[in-house]
Amino acid sequence: MGQIKKHPGKIMKTDLQQDFIETINKEYKKCAACGECRMVCPVYGVSGLEKNVARGRLALAKAVADGDLDLTDTMADSFENCLLCMGCVTQCAGGVDMVEVVLKSRAYYVAKKGLPMAKNLAFKALTTDRKYQNMGAAGARKAQALFMSTLPETSGLRLKFSLPGFSELGQRILPALPATPFITRQDRVYKAEQQKQSVLLFVGCAGNYLYPGIPEKTLAVLNTLGVEVMVLSGQGCCGAPVQAHADTNTLKKLAVNNVQLFSKHRDQKIITICSSGGLMLKKHYPRILAGTKFEAQALDMSRRTMDISEYLVDRIGIENIKSRIKQKISLTLTYHDPCHLGRGQQITTQPRKLLQAICENYLEMPDAKVCCGLGGTYGFSHAKISEQILDKKINTIAGMTKIPARLATGCPACIMQLVHGLHKHSLSVEVGHIVAFLHRALA
Ligand code: SF4
Ligand code: SF4
Incomplete structure (x- = not known):
């Protein structure tokens, strides 16, 4: 993406506090304290703690909103310890939107305490020119190669990679980082031989930096089915990780960048290959940009976005695919x-x-x-x-x-x-x- 120079309206601490209080009061009214959310919450399922389930998180947030409890680090842990998996959202008969509760609580906490420097720098980097992001990815690839070269061929650790900067170090398997990211510095159009439709591809960071084979195969599949695909070089991170860590100003910048860019091609569907990216474009961008001059563009982008499975079945047709x-x-x-x-x-x-x-x-x-x-x-x-x-x-x-x-x-x-x-x-x-x-x- 090109470097974003203009700030699209900075969100202030008092706005976030007000937003937090209003959201908590609204959602709290819907909660009947039935405890049904305990049946589906994965975090509660392993911890068994009330503070780790929707009902408990909501009660704590309400106490903070009413001024009965301070928003301490321990309290904030209740809001941090949520996967945003939406299990409770679909389970709750009262319609409590726990994702909203958690996101607004995190945003209020960050407004009070500030974002840790490592996260602040990492998220800011997402708004820089793509060439700097690519340099960062190349550095990570070298570090990964160096780390693995020091281990014997047979070591299981060759498949693992640890990420510093978080409260607990995760030792997990990551794919070998590719030599080059998927998105290049120029827009590209992949033409189909017998073209019937034309779409835009939203790649996402994981598709760009971790699994470029996924967008590559998406292009090939769509071309085979007669769909031309355009990849816009200026597209950036969808903002999902930034939203989860409550960097509200960076989130807004990322949303504005993508909304403005994809609005230049208003006749085409936008295909997503990452579930969180698709959710950001469809549901979160209109919410993030509500009340701004970008709201109409965000709503239009939301209407045009389709997950690849959705597009293939609903637009191309399963019988057509079967015949190929x-x-x-x-x-x-x-x-x-x-x-x-x-x-x-x-x-x-x-x-x-x-x-x-x-x-x-x-x-x-x-x-x-x-x-x-x-x-x-x-x-x-x-x-x-x-x-x-x-x-x-x-x-x-x-x-x-x-x-x-x-x-x-x-x-x-x-x-x-x-x-x-x-x-x-x-x-x-x-x-x-x-x-x-x-x-x-x-x-
Ligand atoms: S399922 Fe909904 S109404 Fe029931 S306790 Fe959980 S959040 Fe409250
Ligand atoms: S969104 Fe959070 S509170 Fe709700 S089920 Fe998932 S982990 Fe539990």
Whole structure:
């Protein structure tokens, strides 16, 4: 993305305090204290603590909003220790929006205490020119290569990488960082031979810096189906990690950059390949930019955004795709619902339709919609709980009547987490994005 020079209206501490109080009072009124949220909250499921479930978090936030309790570090931990998985949001009969409660609570806490310097610098870097971001990625790749070169070939640690700067160090498997990111410094158009439609691709940071194979295969699949794809070089981070850590001003800058850029191509659908990125574009941008001069553009962007599975099934058509299959995916395949795709965007049938069409033997995973425990950077900031939640997920897979040979999902972050968990449990299951399996079937 080009460097953003103009500040799109700085958010002040008093605004955030007022916003926090109004949100908490509104959501608290909806809560009947029934405790149903305890049935689905992954964090409560492993900790068993009331402060780690929607009902408890809301009660604490209300006490802070009423001035009965101070917003201490211990108190803030209740709001930090949430995956933003939306499990409670869909479970709650009263309609309590815990994601709003948690985000507003975090924003108020950061407004009072300030953002830690490491996070501040990391998030600010997301608004710099892409060449500086690429330099950072190249540095990370060198560091990863150096770290691994000091380990014996057979060491399991070669697959692991630790991230400093968080409260707990996470030791987890990360993909080898690619030599070059996916997005180049010029806009690119990938033409289809028999073009029927034209779309814009929103790549996302994970697709750009960690798994460039996912956008590459997306282009190939779409081109095969007669869809021209345009990749805008100025697109930046969707802002999901920045939102989760409550850097509200940087978040707004990132949203404005993407909204303005994609508004230059108003006739085309915007295809997302990352569940959190899709959720940001569809649902959060209109909320973040509400009341600003960018609101109408954000709403238009939201209406034009489609997840790749949604686009393929609803716009291209499953029969059309079936007619192009060259070879079905062999053996067994199952599917994990990413939280921000299933609950966040209500995209659950389209991925299954695609996978059932392209594989020999589709197996439905029990509790497929239960969070894998990554939650963006939660997996690093709350590594122990994240691992416990992941262990449950992997044990569910291990307990299937037949352990699947392959596991598809619709989010690069879930892929990273599931690969890590399966490796840890010594389960040999191939994990990939839906488009990767689709690409193989159509190739
Ligand atoms: S499910 Fe909803 S209404 Fe019930 S305790 Fe949880 S937040 Fe409150
Ligand atoms: S969003 Fe997920 S982790 Fe957070 S309170 Fe709700 S169910 Fe628990």
